[in-house]
Amino acid sequence: MLELATPVQYVKGIGPRLAAVLAGKGIHTVDDLLHYLPFRYEDRLNPRPIAGLRPGEMACVVAEVRTAR
Numbered sequence: 001m002l003e004l005a006t007p008v009q010y011v012k013g014i015g016p017r018l019a020a021v022l023a024g025k026g027i028h029t030v031d032d033l034l035h036y037l038p039f040r041y042e043d044r045l046n047p048r049p050i051a052g053l054r055p056g057e058m059a060c061v062v063a064e065v066r067t068a069r
Contacts, residue, residue: 004031 002011008027009019027033047062 002030006030
């Protein structure tokens with residue numbers, strides 16, 4: 001069983017290489033990983049109509065391609 005103080009490189013699926021990437025984000029232990037909140041994220045649960053977007057705005061949209069040339 002993992003402890004909160006366990007280094008992330010010992011978590012299944014995380015080895016030394018990924019642990020080094022996580023360390024660059026300040027994540028060194030299981031506790032750090034559990035409390036990490038990303039700076040930004042994409043909300044894929046609420047797609048929006050393309051017509052309602054503003055220039056430069058990030059959003060998730062659902063579209064259907066009807067023809068292609």
